[in-house]
Amino acid sequence: MSADADVQALRRKGRIVVVGASLAGLRAAETLRDLGFTGSLTLIGDEPYEPYDRPPLSKQVLLGMEPAEDTALPRKRDIDAEWRLGAAAASLDRAAEHVRLVNGDAVPYDRLLITTGTKARPWLHPEEAALDGVFVLRTRDDSARLSRKLAAGPRRVLVIGAGFTGSEIASVCRERDVEVTVAERAPAPLVGALGEVVAAAAARLQRDHGVDLRCGVSVTALEGDQAGRLRRAHLSDGSAIDVDVAVVSLGAIRNTEWLAGSGLAAGPRGVACDAGCRVFDVNGIVTDDIYAAGDVARSPHPLFGYQFLSLEHWGNAVEQAQVAAHNMVSTGPDRRPHLWVPMFWSVQFGVNIKSVGVPTMGDQLVIAQGALAEGRFVAVYGYRGRVIAAASFDSGKWLGFYQQQIETGASFPPDYAMVDRRTDALQPVDPAFPDPHLPTHEPTVTLTGHSPTERGVQFTAPRA
Amino acid sequence: MALGTMSAQITDFANRADPYPLYAALRKSPVTRQDDGTYLVSTYYEVRSLANDPRLSNDLRNRAPGAGGPAVAEEDTNLPPSFLFHDPPEHDRLRNTTMRPFGPPHSPRFLHDMRDDIAEIITGLLDALEGKDEVDVVEDFAYPLPVTAICRILGVPREDEPRFHGWADTVASGLDPSQGKEKAQEARRELGAYLSDLIEAKRRHPGSGILGSLAQETGSNGSMSTAELVSTSMLLLIAGHETTVNLIGNATLTLLRHPDILKRFQTEPGLVVPLVEEVLRYEPPVQFIPFTAALSDIDIAGTTIPKGAQVWLLLASANRDPKRFEDPDRFDPDREDNQHLGFYTGIHYCFGAPLARMEAQLALPLLFRRIKNPRLTADPPPYRANPVLRGPHHLPVAIDGLAA
The missing domain is CATH 3.50.50.60 (FAD/NAD(P)-binding domain)
Structure with missing residues (x-):
């Protein structure tokens, strides 16, 4: 047939x-x-x-x-x-x-x-994750539970990890007038997705809205009381915070x-x-x-x-x-190829954050429109002299243009006159992404077999 | 200044009733240079791309002297330009401030809460047709509805309308690239003086409507100056006078020209939602944007638009581009994926779009439920002079009276 x-x-x-x-x-x-x-x-x-x-x-x-x-x-x-x-x-x-x-x-x-x-990536220690007051946020049920908890007026919420989900949770806490501490291992929120230069604007946003943002620290332990309710979190800098809610937002x-x-x-x-x-x-x-x-x-x-x-x-x-x-x-x-240009958005602290392309591939960055200090800008990322991505704070309507630039392999930096351009000569800077050479917890593959008919590949579980 | 050949034809009143063959001829090349140095852009993807291109400016000060093209009335008066004629960051500051009392995120329910008011205005206008066997759908319905609505939304006394009606028309005529600007500028000054007094009064007694809220935003620590608020309110007032009237007028005319669809619409009022979108594609109330300027050379569709050139974005032509819309000259409310450019696109996307949609979606089903056996008595009807804000000046329709 x-x-x-x-x-x-x-x-x-x-x-x-x-x-x-x-x-x-x-x-x-x-x-x-x-x-x-x-x-x-x-x-x-x-x-x-x-x-x-x-x-x-x-x-x-x-x-x-x-x-x-x-x-x-x-x-x-x-x-x-x-x-x-x-x-x-x-x-x-x-x-x-x-x-x-x-x-x-x-x-x-x-x-x-x-x-x-x-x-949601669960908290590392299962017995701590089981404490009353420790949450993750991925499903409808997670959200309903956490929403009820926030409505009950907790004294302080700890958000562990300041990626997009963690940052949005912190934003909701402030909007609900709930005290919130955000603990992030990297130097600023959203660093993994957007790099340190842009992330600095995200950090300012959090602090301006009353978030107790603590960067460069990780949470080492969650401590419960005798009834199994969360009461305190211990941080890698030796400090401890009294909290009754912790939301683990360490990615997916x-x-x-x-x-x-x-x-x-x-x-x-x-x-x-x-x-x-x-x-x-x-x-x-x-x-x-x-x-x-x-x-x-x-x-x-x-x-x-x-x-x-x-x-x-x-x-x-x-x-x-x-x-x-x-x-x-x-x-x-x-058959058709999947050629979608990556695009995502977030809303936090009243600001619309949007990204197109793959910022993490960027080796250089310019602020093409607006200004970081004003919290309203388009950052354009370059990779080997081509536009590879753009990220915007409250300027999302321009990203369609940058998507076209990415799709057509336009040269970087975009050195032509445009509306809301602040500096005549654009100075590309390092977008400052985390070092990719740090070891990961991922598995490896090994080749097995000898004869052509039995030669194959096998996953090897990560070593603890 | 004399206009280039095609632009002169587009603005020529003789082509007002049916400019679409001109657009079809223009679409043979997406970007056409005129003798006066203006560039006409006629195809969907190119118009959309340029409307979203930060190398195009709406700030009239950015046009190169001698680059050709007409003046626009907002220049050369002592009032600052409205946000339509500003680029970011000023554009964003002014538009965002204006949005605060009008829509989300700060006032998500404002328009929704106006629905009953607007339905009431519509019913009142239709009730007044009682006893007539011929109505002028523009004069009796499509014009007074949005004017009453925008007055209520802004908080402008409706009884002052006869005073600013003429000014609003004349200021809007300043958008017509073929017309002189002196009258428009004078009207702008007079309307400005009227609005300044009104805003001064609103500062003390805000009353209802968004001007009262915005008047509180002006001042030393405010996010816009009083003069900027005057310009902004003029923009909204004129847009409220000169655009929705054409949406409702064009929709009525189009329905009367398509009896099969009209018949279906009368038994299926929910059709109004895609129907209004299709009117916005097929007969857009704003036909083209004649005032953008290139800040740097732009390569597009094999042409380079040079820095400083004036660029016309022909929305109505883009909406009939067969590369984007199948069988584009067919009026088809069932059209899928109808991403027309009737409200423009990008940062200058129509500020009042949700209001215009709401008015048209409420008005059309009620109109066609009430008027019995409507027939066009003049086709084409007499058009307004304005080629940019295009629509019938009068729309005489014979009816067999009014249903209850």
Whole structure:
């Protein structure tokens, strides 16, 4: 049978299983139906809820403006799917072509889409994480619980880690008139995403709004009272703070544990796939029936040196899901690449922060418009003489222009006259990202086997 | 100053009723240089790109002397330009200050809370048509509605309207690149004097409406000066007079020209939401932006627009670009992904867009529910002189009376 006929049959009566029932999974399912897929569609989700929107969870819901249960994602169409909610996928058997759920059920597939996303990185010490008053923020339930706690008027909240989520939580605390301390290991908030130069503006923003921001320190221990309630946090500089709430916001880990042993190139950094969302196996050979999209996927991007990027961005989840869905029911020449230019936004302390491109690749930076000191600016990042990214504070409407500059490989620095340019000669500076040579906790791979038929690759767990 | 060939044709009143063939001819090349040094941009992606390009300035002081192109009325009076004719940072400061009492994040409910008021104005205007068998939809409905609404929103006494009606029209005519500026500048001075007095009074007694709130923002520690507030309120007042009237007028005209869609609309009032968007694409109330200037050379679509050149962004042409909109000359409220440029795009995106949408979405279903068997009696109807803020001057419609 030809590939065309296979795909025609698949479109008519194939079985597509989507593991991960959030933004990417839902949008993929809708796209499949839009494309005329009439076979069976199963959505598997570990949470008991239908797909909901996460950005409000650290903003409106936490502020008490909107109940957590009102965050359900709007549906673009009826998807006529079988929902397996509240039963997480436990494993994948590629030989048998089925997904095994935690309750033991096997769900067979002809095409599989992995959209399992990420979860909050938990606090390092489980017994401390179990204290009453220690939170993470990722899910609807997390947000509802934390919102209730903030409404009860805690004496002081400790936010551990000043990435975007941590900074937004601190912002909500101040808006609710709750005292908050932010402990960040780096020299400023958002350093990992935007570099120290821009992060200095984020630090000022926090302090101007009454956040007790402590940088260059880490939290060494959370201490509870006899009833198991959080009462104090100890910091690496030897100090201690009395707190009754701590929110652990140390970033996300990708939900790939269930794929251990599946033979797919899946690990803590995500599920590796090609630009068409087809997942690689551990040998680096692309599969043809398994796809990935959203936060959990890592794929090569031609604009950024074909680096494998994994993007925890709302817009990326939508676009990649649509590309994956399209490719799942298309033959070779009709398949499309996922060429989304990374873009994300945050709102904190009344300021809209937006970024386009990949700032972390930047080796130089100029403030092209506005001024850091005014907290209203566009920072443009260059990489080897080309524009690679831009980040804005309260100037987001210009980023479409910089996106075009990135897409066309425009030269850096942008040395032409434009509105709100403050200095005639732009002095590029080092954006000051953290040293990439620090050891990580990631696993390595080892080559195994000797003869060409048994030669392969094996994941090696990280050494503790 | 004489206009370039195509720009003269666009502003020529003879082409007012149907400028679209001119735009279609222009779209053969996305960017066209005129003899006077002006650049006309006619295609969707190029207009969108330039509207978002920080190398284009709305600040009239940035045009190179002798670069060609018309003057605009906001120059050369003792009032500062409004935020429409400013670049950041002044633009952002003025616009953000003005947004505080008008919309989110500080006043997210302001417009929503005006809904009942506006519906009441609409009902009042329609009730007044009782007993007529011919109505002028512009004079009787599309004009008084937004004027009454903007007066209420700003807090300008409606009874003063006859005084500033003429000034507002004349100031708006200053946007017409083919017209002299003297009259517009004089009207601007007079309207400015009226608004200065009003703002002075509002400082003591704010009353309702956003001018009262904004009057409290002026002064030594305020975020805008009194003169800036005068310019701002003039911009909002004129925009309230000269744009929504065309949206409602153009929508009515377009519906009467498309009986099938009108019939459907009468039984399906929810259609109004995509319908208004399609009118904004198909017959945009603001046809083009004739006053931007290039701050540096800009390479676009194979042309280099030189530093200092004046650039016209033809929104109405971009909205009919077949590269962006399938079958663009077809009026189709079911069109998907209708990201028209009717409200412009970028930092100068229409400040009053949510108000205009609300007015049109409330007005059109009520209008077509009440007037029985409407028929156009003149097609095309007589148009306003202004080529930028384009719409019918009168829209005579025969009706079989009024439904309850």
